[in-house]
Amino acid sequence: MDTLNTTSRVLETLREKIIISHLKPGYKLNEIDISEDLGISRPPLREALRILEKDNMVVNVPRKGTYVSELSLKDFIEVSQTREMIECYCVDLLKASNIRNLPEVESALRKASELPSPFISSDEAESIRHIRVMRDFHVRLVESTGNSLLSRIYSSIGYTLARYQYIYFHIDDAVRQSLDDHAKFLELIREGSFDKAKEELRKHINYTVELVKNRIIHRAVF
Amino acid sequence: MDTLNTTSRVLETLREKIIISHLKPGYKLNEIDISEDLGISRPPLREALRILEKDNMVVNVPRKGTYVSELSLKDFIEVSQTREMIECYCVDLLKASNIRNLPEVESALRKASELPSPFISSDEAESIRHIRVMRDFHVRLVESTGNSLLSRIYSSIGYTLARYQYIYFHIDDAVRQSLDDHAKFLELIREGSFDKAKEELRKHINYTVELVKNRIIHRAVF
DNA sequence: GTCTACAATTTTGTAGACAATATAATATAC
């Protein structure tokens, strides 16, 4: 399964380490240290860092270095706004085509429901697997519209979103609540109540925003 | 003015060569040839290519090479849909904050109005300058909402959009028409008619889509 | 004459080395 090149592999590794806060906000990514840790050379690492920079996962200061980007309330609100914009637009697209059956999304939700509780494991690999499954639901939803550019964009902001979701999922019962909201949303789509589904979506997003907001303000996690 | 690193400089150069179709869709970007042409080495070029890939300007096929991405009707419709989504959402944000004065956007429009006619010059550098000025109007509009993530995303799709606009601007009087539409839009914002402005925006985008559509179908340009 | 297999060449992918700049640490002056 090692068909990918070094850049792609190290990219995914770094991405997930940042999401689960194994690489913490503000941390300086020393190119020599990291390339040695991962057993690779600097060029593919640098290529990966440039891609991460595009996703706003890291920030590069010329001639100084590359740092893990900070988590801030402003940034979180921006990501949430953007997410709301895209997801709501997707519902509009589904409505326009009257697409009610979303087998890929359903399947993703089912997989997410089968995840163990507590959701956040102390095991790094386990946490990464969980975060991936939760991400999948939303990515599939956007993909079901058939607009591949939208999928790309959503996927891109999804990485940042996942960092905040990692905070969110530490909150008791947040995962269950989230899954319930998702199920309700899908049911409304299935019965063709697209506008209601959109409202439900907005409510869910605003709810999670409020929850995470407090955590960020009080620096409870990360 | 050469304060940027090699990657950033070559990135911008390649981006603009792709936009004005100096590097044509499907063209194979041979790393050795291009790095020699630009008088640089391969590593910074590769970093730039990975960034361009994120912007969908080029496509990389592992172990085969990097190619200038194709222009297609499907892609153009997707970019236009996404653009409409973002710009309309920006108007909503402006409405929510009741922001009517957009000095940056006005100034950008003024600069665009002062461009010579015919808009598309045979001179490469001149064409690039013109495309930049036209891009500015939209970028400033999104920036005026204060959502920096949205600006990043818009800027990102803006490069692809510019490739299609380059086709559009070859059409007689399209630039004047476009400037008039933009002026009308700004006036509606100024008087607080946000919803009307949004309608105007949608009309403008759909109009340009129809125009470019035919060109793409008949392979008139590029 | 065409198809297949092998070899040569081109090109991507990766590694390692060098150069330039920023940071730090230490020494000297005030």
Place this chain on the structure above:
DNA sequence: GTATATTATATTGTCTACAAAATTGTAGAC
């Protein structure tokens, strides 16, 4: 004792060189 300047170190930025894989061309067999 503090502040500044200078030197030393470490790190980014860039280039050159090597390894692996893919493509292309040629030769041989059917």
